Amino acid sequence: MAGLTIKKLTLEEALRLYLRLRPYLPETLTSDYTVSFLRQIVGRMSARDYAEAVCLLTGKQISELDQIDSYEILEAFLQGLIANRLLDLVSFSRSLGL
């Protein structure tokens, strides 16, 4: 993954990511990141939300994503969700009431 590196998100970036993902998340979450769980999220997402989420996770601009291979983008997205502990983020954001 030469072009895309995963960011460690700050609270503001993480909450913005959560709000992007929120419409596509199931009400109850499983306790681990199964492939089918992550695939379900990606499969439901709109192209805009997907691109915005990738930008948050990689620090890239949407225009920059045009030059990157789609598989590389998908891999960065999935790795980014795992590295930024999506399940903990969802449970924290929900505990705040977001």
Added chain:
Amino acid sequence: MPSPNSVILLLHGQEIEVVRARFGRWFCLEDGKAKVEEAVGQRDVGLVVERVCAYLSAASDQPAQAWRDAPWGETALAYLALDRLNAPRQGFPFLSVRETRKSEKVAWDYTGREWYVWLHLFASAYGWSAAEIEDLEIEVGLGLAGEILVEEQLQREFVYSLSETAYPYNPTTKKSEFKPLARPAWMSLDPQAVLAKARQVGKVPAAFLPVGNVIDLWRRPLGGTDD
């Protein structure tokens, strides 16, 4: 096991120890928490983060910007841990029972007045200075505040019971009957007692009972014949 009086948190990978707030700071933190909830209600992420970091800064003596720039896991964990550390360790009725009546805004109200109301409460009851009140333990402050409020209410009830307005005339019984002064919701009744009363099965008035020969179908043996 006694509850801890401090917690170790991570900030940019460094361990920091944060001690439990005293009464004055606890009051600021509660105010900060209410502001976070308000920002969540407005669905404004920028404002939520600003207020969470202000809360963390007030609770930990670290700059808000440091919490803002930290990885989200550190900030979120710190917020949850400090909220738990500074939560009252005892249930106080005047904190847990919600008033059903919404108190009206008065002309002399202003932002931040609440703390002065508490200071006034303690200073007039015990003659303590602001610094002494701020340095109370959270539970001591809340417990004493509850006792002052109870005493004030009982005093008010006593004075009221000496006045004529406490004994309105009842034209039905042609007597003056004592009408107690209304108490605040948290002093009125034990919530469990209210629930128990609601569950009680009362006697059915005769007018509501069925007339004639009642056949109790519930107790009839299965397959039985009519008499």
